[in-house]
Amino acid sequence: MEAAINHGLIQIDDHSQIKSITNVSGGDINQAFQVITDKRTYFIKGNHGVSSDFFRKEVQGLTLMRETNTVGVPEVFYYDQPTDHEDGVLIMEWVEGVNSPQTLSHLGRDLAHMHLHTSEHYGFHEDTYVGTLTQPNDLYSNWLTYYREKRLVTQFTYAIERGRMPKQRREHMEKLLDRLEKWIEPHPRASLLHGDLWSGNWLAGPDGKGYLIDPSISYGDHAFELAFTELFGGFSTSFYDAYQEVFPLPANYEDVKPLYQLYYLLIHLNIFGETYGGSVDQIVNRYGS
Template structure:
């Protein structure tokens, strides 16, 4: 670790290094030198570009000047099975009365500020440890069907989590999904994996986004996921709606947007998510 820090220009001694909670995927550490504090992730059982994609996503968001993200100092891009490190600045702070409001306002500004002529993203990204295939499409409906739902159906069939009855409902949904998902919503840059564990609080209660899986798409897709597992204060939603109101169709299609993340969890963790998936499939078929 000392050698890695020297490569990024910190030649001072390490004063403290301890493991911290950093999710289920990576080992994570707090590192303090004589001059700076770091958050370090380590993994060897992930693809070569795993940390690179995270770093690129953070940089993409940072360049919008809308919402804060941790600074990335370095990352490794080495083969599967080799140790890889991601070194970032350490973010720590207490929530204030303004934190939820700022999170809503600044996320809305991200969605309003950064746009694209097409939907999707170039190259694969990662949602958690799952590879997310991407490409650019002229309409959001085709991207969502072919790059979000269809791959999870195929994974589920191969893993046995998509049973025959579930598969029948799923295939019916894919045939009629154009009745629900808009083709041409306003294009926004999305964090792409925004659950309650992927935002943190820094100095003076300022919100930061972490662990992105960026994609250009419908901002309603992002907000739908924030409602799935909780972790967001009520003033976050009030603030967001003030700066960027959700579309009239939001309540009708929210379950369809949440379906992607439920399918991903079903394929990762098993049948505990099956009932939620089935409820949505039956509702729309």
């Protein structure tokens, strides 16, 4: 990995001495490092066991969010393509700051402003990744159809292939999919969504500003994004209050929230196994029995 880091730094004309390379937390997929040179401090991810476009698609998502001039997003300096045998790297600015009492309320407000940036279509023009799974995409004129076919059905199919859909769970899931129009609106605003927004994918930067990292970008119902932020905690009441001052959630949000959380629970079921089966069952039993 050190050779790949050196190569990447040369590509951005940082020929200065490397003072330190320190392993840091970077998720389950990539190796991650704080790299300090005489010129500056970097956050560098590395991997050789992922698709060649893995870092390109992450950079694409970061760029789209950054271009809204709303939320904090790390600056990207360089990325290359991993292969089966050679490491690829993604080089970004090192973001460090203080999590002030106002950080989460500001992040809520900034996220709402990002969600006000919209598209004419739902989904995305190319496939992305969510964790280690490929997330098939396409552009749709109907959010209900996109969410059913490209999100829920995709993960449902993965679960069947992995043997994680016992008979009753599968039957309830099929009924839920047939009834989805009772709760999901077909034409909400097509907001720019981070797509994987849990507490591990934001951090406090300079002056306490919130920064978003590791996107799985798409366009869709902003309630879908907010539902995931509630699934595993990590966001304060002030975050949601500030968000709703800018972009209120729909009146039926509490009814639709479990259906949006179901997508992420299916992902966790597919990646981590039956630990998440009970949570999936609670939702499919409620909406599909």
